[in-house]
Amino acid sequence: MNVAKMIDHALLRPELTPEEVRQGCAVAARHGTASVCVRPADVAPAKAALHGTGVLVGTVVGFPHGSTPTAVKVAETRAVVEAGADEIDVVLAIGLLRGGEHDAVRDDLAAVVAAAEGRVVKVILETAYLTDEEKVHACRLAESAGAHFVKTSTGFAPGGATLADIRLMRATVSPAVEVKASGGVRTLEALLALYEAGATRFGTTATEAIVAEQAALERGERPAVPSPGAAGDY
Ligand SMILES: O=C[C@H](O)COP(=O)(O)O
Numbered sequence: 001m002n003v004a005k006m007i008d009h010a011l012l013r014p015e016l017t018p019e020e021v022r023q024g025c026a027v028a029a030r031h032g033t034a035s036v037c038v039r040p041a042d043v044a045p046a047k048a049a050l051h052g053t054g055v056l057v058g059t060v061v062g063f064p065h066g067s068t069p070t071a072v073k074v075a076e077t078r079a080v081v082e083a084g085a086d087e088i089d090v091v092l093a094i095g096l097l098r099g100g101e102h103d104a105v106r107d108d109l110a111a112v113v114a115a116a117e118g119r120v121v122k123v124i125l126e127t128a129y130l131t132d133e134e135k136v137h138a139c140r141l142a143e144s145a146g147a148h149f150v151k152t153s154t155g156f157a158p159g160g161a162t163l164a165d166i167r168l169m170r171a172t173v174s175p176a177v178e179v180k181a182s183g184g185v186r187t188l189e190a191l192l193a194l195y196e197a198g199a200t201r202f203g204t205t206a207t208e209a210i211v212a213e214q215a216a217l218e219r220g221e222r223p224a225v226p227s228p229g230a231a232g233d234y
Helices: 018-031 040-049 070-083 094-098 102-115 132-144 163-172 188-197 207-218
Strands: 007-011 035-038 056-061 087-091 120-124 149-151 178-182 201-204
Touching: 007 018, 007 178, 007 207, 018 035, 018 040, 018 207, 035 040, 035 087, 040 056, 040 070, 056 070, 056 120, 070 087, 070 102, 087 102, 094 102, 094 132, 102 120, 102 132, 132 149, 132 163, 149 201, 163 178, 163 188, 188 201, 188 207
Parallel strands: 007 035, 007 201, 035 056, 056 087, 087 120, 120 149, 149 178, 178 201
Antiparallel strands: none
């Protein structure tokens, strides 16, 4: 298994310079990740930097709080599609979800899915702020809105991906929807444990370390079996 192919290399930190984004794209190209996940304004330069590499360009909408009006999320989605985005990770309306306004949450997501015009849409739950019951509602609303993935975290909240959340999300959505683990995924061991729990895509800033660990594993320098319970920093 080539873990790089399941990684969305995250380049979302607010302080990244254009040169650091270019360097991040080079890392993704070198290792053959599934995608880079860049800030909306970086989509066009990332697309140019990754032309011909096979690495997709993903970006974020309503990031990181999910609280912008639907019209703004739709406009942001259209803008990043125009700039060349292949995948869109949208933060759901966290406060509306917690307030039980489920129709509004679904409608907000469905509008982004429509604006994405067939591109892969991943719905970020921001699990650190949710109860298990709210996580289940969020997964069902994301699927009924037409999303392709449910995703745990932005990487900017007090918690990230946990094994328990991945299992819960995997058990809630249908087989047509995939689960992305993100936030605090720093090691190969954590990634493999989250994979065993049901995640098939991983958002991380630690791509180089994880890929280096896999190379070491292939040279026989690490045990092949992940220890149970290992997952992320959280
Ligand atoms: O995938 C989204 C996150 O920004 C990942 O960040 P992190 O690996 O630093 O937790």
